[in-house]
Amino acid sequence: MGALADSNSDPIVEPVDLLARAFPSLTEDQISFLMDKLRIQTYPAGVMLCTEGAYEDIFYLVSSGMTVIYKKLNDNEDLILRYSGPGEFFGEMAIVQAAPRAASVRTIEETTVLEVDKPTLETLLSQNAQLALTMMRTTFNRQRENDQNTLRNLRQSYETLERLDRAKLDFIEVTAHELRTPLTVMRGYASILAMDPAITSSPTLMEVVDGMSNGTARLHEIVNNMLDVQRIDMKQMTITKSPTSLPVILRGAAQDIQPALAERKQQFTLDLGDNNDPIYIDADGALLHKALMQVLLNAIKYTPDGGSIVMGLRYEEHDMLQTSAHIAVADTGIGIDQEHHKLIFEKFYRLGDVANHSSGKIAFKAGGPGLGLAIAFGAISAHSGLIWVESPGYNDVTFPGSTFHVLLPMKSRVERQGDFERMGSN
Numbered sequence: 461m462g463a464l465a466d467s468n469s470d471p472i473v474e475p476v477d478l479l480a481r482a483f484p485s486l487t488e489d490q491i492s493f494l495m496d497k498l499r500i501q502t503y504p505a506g507v508m509l510c511t512e513g514a515y516e517d518i519f520y521l522v523s524s525g526m527t528v529i530y531k532k533l534n535d536n537e538d539l540i541l542r543y544s545g546p547g548e549f550f551g552e553m554a555i556v557q558a559a560p561r562a563a564s565v566r567t568i569e570e571t572t573v574l575e576v577d578k579p580t581l582e583t584l585l586s587q588n589a590q591l592a593l594t595m596m597r598t599t600f601n602r603q604r605e606n607d608q609n610t611l612r613n614l615r616q617s618y619e620t621l622e623r624l625d626r627a628k629l630d631f632i633e634v635t636a637h638e639l640r641t642p643l644t645v646m647r648g649y650a651s652i653l654a655m656d657p658a659i660t661s662s663p664t665l666m667e668v669v670d671g672m673s674n675g676t677a678r679l680h681e682i683v684n685n686m687l688d689v690q691r692i693d694m695k696q697m698t699i700t701k702s703p704t705s706l707p708v709i710l711r712g713a714a715q716d717i718q719p720a721l722a723e724r725k726q727q728f729t730l731d732l733g734d735n736n737d738p739i740y741i742d743a744d745g746a747l748l749h750k751a752l753m754q755v756l757l758n759a760i761k762y763t764p765d766g767g768s769i770v771m772g773l774r775y776e777e778h779d780m781l782q783t784s785a786h787i788a789v790a791d792t793g794i795g796i797d798q799e800h801h802k803l804i805f806e807k808f809y810r811l812g813d814v815a816n817h818s819s820g821k822i823a824f825k826a827g828g829p830g831l832g833l834a835i836a837f838g839a840i841s842a843h844s845g846l847i848w849v850e851s852p853g854y855n856d857v858t859f860p861g862s863t864f865h866v867l868l869p870m871k872s873r874v875e876r877q878g879d880f881e882r883m884g885s886n
């Protein structure tokens with residue numbers, strides 16, 4: 461067999477020399493055995509030699525030219541792992557592991573390769589431990605390099621996402637402030653108009669002014685929610701703690717949702733169990749009220765007319781939080797699929813078609829801007845508490861329902877730390 465055609469600027473290399481240089485541990489007999497079995501192939505640029513995910517069993521040693529080794533990231537993007545040129549090999553991983561190809565390989569210029577099939581490679585590996593070791597070492601090094609590259613890429617993507625998120629938060633803050641000033645002016649004018657005898661004497665005009673007042677109040681609430689979410693994300697949420705009675709907070713929230721419940725003809729039960737006494741916890745009552753209102757208003761929104769909602773309070777022991785107040789809000793609504801259980805607490809994350817978005821606050825399935833649960837999450841986290849949802853899944857025919865759980869530690873983190881340390885020193 462003659463020297464390989466030199467398609468590019470690479471020097472012409474005899475296959476025997478190439479094998480000896482690439483795998484110095486091969487004996488002369490093993491090289492002759494290989495020379496009998498291998499195929500020498502020259503491919504133009506753009507030919508796929510390996511395809512990610514495919515079961516293929518050819519091992520390649522590049523003689524001349526260049527290939528690119530890459531993985532598919534998504535439909536439009538590839539992640540380039542490395543380039544493989546003269547003297548380098550690829551394709552051994554899938555053969556040794558008897559697994560599909562972990563990456564794709566494509567020629568990027570005219571490339572000549574020595575191709576070895578699986579039985580030949582396996583025979584050689586079983587005869588030559590040094591060769592097996594060298595290959596293992598190379599494979600492990602590549603794996604480690606791939607891992608490091610992946611980690612670097614992940615880190616970069618994470619930093620980019622963080623920058624984008626920060627830009628989004630800046631935008632929210634500027635927009636919310638820009639909206640708040642004219643809104644305050646409009647609300648002021650609307651309340652002046654509402655007192656003018658020329659208006660109060662006309663039911664039609666009074667209705668118009670009421671509409672203006674309600675509309676601006678709703679806008680104001682959304683703008684404030686946007687600012688709350690921005691503060692939570694920037695860790696600028698200030699909380700003012702004082703001894704707070706949870707049964708009082710729960711009763712207050714239950715009272716506030718009465719008009720919405722009446723409008724939607726839903727039954728509501730407040731189940732305080734034996735916890736009617738005002739047991740106090742150190743908390744920001746206004747913030748807890750706000751968090752519960754978001755969860756309760758969602759329960760109303762995502763439950764059909766005539767459905768029912770139960771809010772319960774129990775005290776229980778938790779591994780990490782120790783004695784905790786457990787508030788559960790269970791509804792008979794549309795439910796939530798498992799894949800969204802974590803994501804719904806992210807700002808602006810909402811389900812359903814945006815086209816079906818409704819600006820109504822409590823109409824059935826009136827999806828809002830996706831801020832409510834992000835605020836609830838921020839408020840509960842600010843109390844070192846936990847919030848999560850349980851639901852068998854979404855179904856707007858059978859209404860499997862959802863239960864939102866809130867766990868609030870009765871003792872502060874410092875007190876709990878003290879308890880742990882005392883336990884440790886006993």
Ligand code: ADP
Nearest residue numbers: 758759762804810811827828829830831832833
């Ligand atoms: P939104 O303003 O859209 O109500 P939230 O942050 O309050 O935003 O909720 C996020 C999403 O979680 C909602 O769009 C809704 O799809 C889902 N969700 C929240 N609470 C419930 C519930 N009780 N039942 C069913 N789905 C819910």
